[in-house]
Amino acid sequence: TQLLEQSPQFLSIQEGENLTVYCNSSSVFSSLQWYRQEPGEGPVLLVTVVTGGEVKKLKRLTFQFGDARKDSSLHITAAQPGDTGLYLCAEFPSNTGKLIFGQGTTLQVKP
Amino acid sequence: DAGVIQSPRHEVTEMGQEVTLRCKPISGHNSLFWYRQTMMRGLELLIYFNNNVPIDDSGMPEDRFSAKMPNASFSTLKIQPSEPRDSAVYFCASSLASYNEQFFGPGTRLTVL
Numbered sequence: 001t002q003l004l005e006q007s008p009q010f011l012s013i014q015e016g017e018n019l020t021v022y023c024n025s026s027s028v029f030s031s032l033q034w035y036r037q038e039p040g041e042g043p044v045l046l047v048t049v050v051t052g053g054e055v056k057k058l059k060r061l062t063f064q065f066g067d068a069r070k071d072s073s074l075h076i077t078a079a080q081p082g083d084t085g086l087y088l089c090a091e092f093p094s095n096t097g098k099l100i101f102g103q104g105t106t107l108q109v110k111p
Numbered sequence: 112d113a114g115v116i117q118s119p120r121h122e123v124t125e126m127g128q129e130v131t132l133r134c135k136p137i138s139g140h141n142s143l144f145w146y147r148q149t150m151m152r153g154l155e156l157l158i159y160f161n162n163n164v165p166i167d168d169s170g171m172p173e174d175r176f177s178a179k180m181p182n183a184s185f186s187t188l189k190i191q192p193s194e195p196r197d198s199a200v201y202f203c204a205s206s207l208a209s210y211n212e213q214f215f216g217p218g219t220r221l222t223v224l
Contacts, residue, residue, distance in 0.1 A: 042202050042215025097209025101154040
């Protein structure tokens with residue numbers, strides 16, 4: 001079973017700071033998804049990356065897929081309190097419909 | 112359009128009692144997933160259905176857990192008998208097909224005393 005390791009586990013920063021969170025695996029990802037989960041709600045899909053080296057931007061969020069497709073990062077520029085939440089990476093292991101999640105990074109952005 | 116609907120939102124019960132969690136997927140979605148989220152184990156897939164048929168239930172913890180999908184618009188997850196270690200947030204999600212974007216409900220927070 002492929003394990004997704006996310007780091008850091010917890011991150012507390014001030015509004016306006018930049019941050020990067022990581023998702024790594026010992027195996028190659030077929031594709032990788034990033035979700036954000038706000039307190040009291042279910043996860044919401046932010047982006048799917050498929051191609052090695054791919055970079056996708058969603059406003060202040062930049063997602064990068066490693067060239068070897070074994071790692072991914074999420075960079076947030078000028079974080080805002082509304083970015084607070086749990087950031088999860090997830091992957092479909094090959095030939096299954098099961099979505100496997102990492103443990104997540106809990107981000108707190110203080111005003 | 113309504114998203115995935117789950118009920119109840121909160122459930123507090125005593126050990127040994129039967130618990131039934133309910134889910135209404137997004138209309139037109141053919142895949143439905145049940146997850147459990149805890150601090151220790153994160154978000155884990157319990158079971159998923161395609162076209163109302165259970166495809167993979169390898170994540171179901173033990174025989175105390177069962178899930179049904181009698182039609183395309185309704186699914187239940189039942190725990191009988193419940194135990195304190197079952198306390199968690201249970202999410203239902205649906206998607207057009209098993210490899211498509213999953214849409215999660217708001218979850219049911221279960222506390223077993």
